[in-house]
Amino acid sequence: MSSARRGGATFPQAAHVELRNTQLRRNLGHATRTIRAKRAAVVDELDNWQQLREAGAAIKRDVMANLDTYLVEFERAATDAGATVHWAPDADAANDLVAGIVAGHGEHEVVKVKSLTTDEIGLNDALAARGVDALETDFAELILQLDGDWSSHILVPAIHRNRSEIRDLLRRTIGPADLSDDPAALAEAARIHLRERFLRARIGISGANFAIAETGTLVVLESEGNGRMCTTLPEVLISVVGIEKLLPRFEHLAVFMQLLPRSSTGERMNPYTSLWTGVTPGDGPGEMHVVLLDNGRSDVLRDPDGREALHCIRCSACLNVCPVYERTGGHAYGSIYPGPIGAILTPQLEGIGAAASLPYASSLCGACYEVCPVKIDIPRVLVHLRGLTPKRGAERRAMRTLAWLFADAGRYRRAQRLARVLPARVAGAGPMRAWTAGRDLPAVAPQSFREWWHERRP
Amino acid sequence: MSDARDVLLGRVRAALTDRPQPAAAVLLPTPPAPADPVALFAERAGEYRAAVHRVGLTGVAALAAEICAAHGARRLAVPQDLPQAWRPHGVETTADATVSALDRVDGVLTGCAAAIAETGTIVLDGGPGQGIRALTLVPDLHICVVPAELVCASVSEAFQRVEPSVRRRRAPLTLISGPSATSDIELSRVEGVHGPRRLEIVIAGQLS
Ligand code: SF4
Numbered sequence: 001m002s003s004a005r006r007g008g009a010t011f012p013q014a015a016h017v018e019l020r021n022t023q024l025r026r027n028l029g030h031a032t033r034t035i036r037a038k039r040a041a042v043v044d045e046l047d048n049w050q051q052l053r054e055a056g057a058a059i060k061r062d063v064m065a066n067l068d069t070y071l072v073e074f075e076r077a078a079t080d081a082g083a084t085v086h087w088a089p090d091a092d093a094a095n096d097l098v099a100g101i102v103a104g105h106g107e108h109e110v111v112k113v114k115s116l117t118t119d120e121i122g123l124n125d126a127l128a129a130r131g132v133d134a135l136e137t138d139f140a141e142l143i144l145q146l147d148g149d150w151s152s153h154i155l156v157p158a159i160h161r162n163r164s165e166i167r168d169l170l171r172r173t174i175g176p177a178d179l180s181d182d183p184a185a186l187a188e189a190a191r192i193h194l195r196e197r198f199l200r201a202r203i204g205i206s207g208a209n210f211a212i213a214e215t216g217t218l219v220v221l222e223s224e225g226n227g228r229m230c231t232t233l234p235e236v237l238i239s240v241v242g243i244e245k246l247l248p249r250f251e252h253l254a255v256f257m258q259l260l261p262r263s264s265t266g267e268r269m270n271p272y273t274s275l276w277t278g279v280t281p282g283d284g285p286g287e288m289h290v291v292l293l294d295n296g297r298s299d300v301l302r303d304p305d306g307r308e309a310l311h312c313i314r315c316s317a318c319l320n321v322c323p324v325y326e327r328t329g330g331h332a333y334g335s336i337y338p339g340p341i342g343a344i345l346t347p348q349l350e351g352i353g354a355a356a357s358l359p360y361a362s363s364l365c366g367a368c369y370e371v372c373p374v375k376i377d378i379p380r381v382l383v384h385l386r387g388l389t390p391k392r393g394a395e396r397r398a399m400r401t402l403a404w405l406f407a408d409a410g411r412y413r414r415a416q417r418l419a420r421v422l423p424a425r426v427a428g429a430g431p432m433r434a435w436t437a438g439r440d441l442p443a444v445a446p447q448s449f450r451e452w453w454h455e456r457r458p
Numbered sequence: 459m460s461d462a463r464d465v466l467l468g469r470v471r472a473a474l475t476d477r478p479q480p481a482a483a484v485l486l487p488t489p490p491a492p493a494d495p496v497a498l499f500a501e502r503a504g505e506y507r508a509a510v511h512r513v514g515l516t517g518v519a520a521l522a523a524e525i526c527a528a529h530g531a532r533r534l535a536v537p538q539d540l541p542q543a544w545r546p547h548g549v550e551t552t553a554d555a556t557v558s559a560l561d562r563v564d565g566v567l568t569g570c571a572a573a574i575a576e577t578g579t580i581v582l583d584g585g586p587g588q589g590i591r592a593l594t595l596v597p598d599l600h601i602c603v604v605p606a607e608l609v610c611a612s613v614s615e616a617f618q619r620v621e622p623s624v625r626r627r628r629a630p631l632t633l634i635s636g637p638s639a640t641s642d643i644e645l646s647r648v649e650g651v652h653g654p655r656r657l658e659i660v661i662a663g664q665l666s
Contacts, residue, residue, distance in 0.1 A: 027644070030644070030645070031644075031645055034645050035645070046490075047490065048487040048488065048489075048490070051485070051487035052487050054485070055484055055485060055486055055487055058484045058485075059484050061478070062484065064478070065474070065477070065478045065479065067470050067474065068467055068470045068471050068474065071466075071467065071470065072467070081628050086462075087462040087463040087465075087466045087467075088462065088466070089462055089465045089466050089469070093462060137652075138642075139640045139642040139643075139651060140640075140642040143642070156641065156642060156645065157642075158642055158643075159645075162644055163643050163644055166643055183643040183644070183646045183648045184648045186643055186648075187640055187642075187643070187648040187650075187651050190651065191650075191651055191652060194652065195652070198652065199557055199558075199561060199596075215624055215625065215628075217624065223638065223639050223640055223641070223651075224638050224639065224640045224651035224652050224653070225595065225638035225651055225652035225653025225654075226651070226652045228591070228595050228632065228652075228653060229595065229652050229653075232591045232592055232595060233557060233592060233595075233596075243466070243470070250617070250621055250624060250625075251486065251614075251617065251618070251621070252484070253617060254486075254613050254614040254616075254617040254618075255486060255487075255614075257613050257617070257633075258613050258614075261577075265641070267506075267635070268502065268576065268577040268578065268635070269506075269574070269577035269578070269579045269613075269633065269635040270635065271506070271634065271635050271636050271637070271638055271639050271653070272632065272633065272634060272635075272638065272653060273631075273632070273633035274591075274630070274631070274632055274633075275624070275630060275631040275632075275633075276630045276631075277624060277628040277629075277630065278628055280584070280628065280629070280630050282590065283584060283590035283591055283592075283630060284590070284591055284592075284630060292466065294466050294469060294470075298466070298469035298470050298472075298473045299473070301470065301473035301474065302472070302473035304476055304478065307473075
């Protein structure tokens with residue numbers, strides 16, 4: 001699916017196309033700058049942020065080390081609570097399960113909460129092929145669905161669209177013909193369009209941000225209230241959950257509820273979080289299904305040097321700080337998971353051969369590691385994956401990527417800073433071994449002449 | 459189906475042949491302890507554009523009536539067990555929590571299970587004075603009474619407080635921080651998409 005999304009193009013080829021889109025770069029620059037500043041402010045406010053990151057990382061390490069145990073524990077707890085737990089080794093199995101449940105109720109329409117996992121498995125297309133209309137209810141997802149477009153950012157999927165583009169689209173599709181481009185008016189158009197569908201929907205579909213093994217609880221974080229609508233009002237709720245989303249105990253959730261909103265939207269807390277534990281008689285759906293999805297995750301788990309990628313809680317902080325992402329946008333990565341996390345997750349989920357250029361879509365500057373709320377050492381995993389790529393072509397592409405990245409002053413400055421951290425991190429490791437084995441790396445000055453000059457200039 | 463289960467679990471077990479040892483014990487960080495959690499809660503809830511009021515223990519009903527008047531709300535949905543002392547005079551109330559009924563009222567008045575000072579969040583667990591989830595979702599105005607003693611300093615403290623209801627009766631939880639919002643258009647924040655567009659928080663307790 002990944003290279004299909006890039007139309008068979010490698011990352012550098014797709015990136016060159018996206019780089020010509022100045023509107024995209026303006027929108028992205030604005031978005032990533034804004035979210036970066038908000039995140040920094042609310043993270044700085046917490047004295048125990050580093051402790052929280054440590055705890056988050058430790059919990060996730062424990063989850064992965066004992067994943068089989070926690071999966072079985074979750075199954076038992078959720079089943080005891082009245083949910084039906086299904087197991088899906090791959091995307092097709094998951095889609096068949098969901099489609100089967102929908103067909104069993106004779107329904108042709110479902111309402112959906114934004115879910116990367118269901119995007120990953122192509123659930124909407126699979127349902128459409130069986131005559132079921134899956135309505136995306138997150139505003140940005142609705143915009144993309146109406147336009148046949150796809151997400152470019154984990155958190156704000158339609159970030160590559162500006163308000164006049166959205167106004168034109170809504171005028172053409174759901175909105176009144178005289179709709180203005182005021183964001184409040186645009187949101188109101190979506191509210192009116194979706195409200196009646198929420199109230200009549202019989203089946204809701206969601207993902208989950210977390211699944212708690214000991215209690216069988218699922219957790220969804222959101223902002224708009226569409227998640228609450230989809231998980232509360234329908235009679236049947238189907239949740240597709242990646243097996244890496246587990247947390248061992250209920251108390252662990254408090255750690256992630258501090259890490260995720262601050263890292264993601266830069267808020268102390270997102271407007272709405274829903275937790276449900278099976279069926280609650282008289283309150284919410286009377287029939288509850290959980291589809292536990294593998295789809296390549298156990299392959300990632302197999303690699304001791306790569307399995308860290310499964311710790312990701314999809315906050316998107318690493319996208320917002322990435323100098324490569326900021327320039328190319330999400331589409332160039334050709335995957336549901338763009339940016340630094342996509343560069344380490346996609347090649348592992350889909351097989352390194354399917355996305356061999358992605359581990360090179362980075363300058364290894366380390367900014368992603370600094371912000372990651374669960375301390376995934378993305379640069380280390382990138383270097384590891386580079387060691388696994390089919391060599392010659394990948395190396396050639398890497399050089400071309402570096403050439404355009406560093407072809408202007410800003411890129412060059414960053415390259416110099418990078419050069420200082422590079423030897424420590426990667427010399428002698430992975431694919432760089434061939435480069436460094438027979439060469440002595442010259443020591444890099446702690447400060448470049450440019451920086452020295454910049455500091456001393458009156 | 460049990461085949462798929464075996465396949466999936468088999469793959470996971472095969473992937474873990476090295477049985478990686480996780481860090482011995484997970485140390486959960488100590489939460490902050492603000493000097494005045496109630497004041498902090500009021501401030502932070504306000505920053506998320508909820509309207510925040512503070513009132514003495516006996517003033518809830520009168521204040522709720524004022525809020526209704528300010529919003530032109532004549533009919534309120536309420537949970538069946540809402541304390542009598544909180545019911546506003548001169549406002550019609552109904553305990554009908556069917557979706558079609560909720561779609562026709564002007565607002566809803568509930569209590570809560572806990573509140574979180576450091577994030578300005580209210581927590582509902584379907585316990586006393588809260589009703590089912592649809593109640594606080596479908597109407598456009600949510601007036602939430604927060605007894606001051608339910609305000610917790612931190613996220614962890616609030617989770618500890620509601621954990622028993624999840625364990626004992628598998629209570630669904632809803633965490634609410636301000637009115638519903640979207641930032642999907644050029645990141646400009648718009649309040650009120652699908653959930654209540656207005657959130658009025660009434661903190662009830664001894665006024666100093
Ligand atoms: S890798 Fe870390 S920073 Fe990036 S999305 Fe995942 S959790 Fe967030």
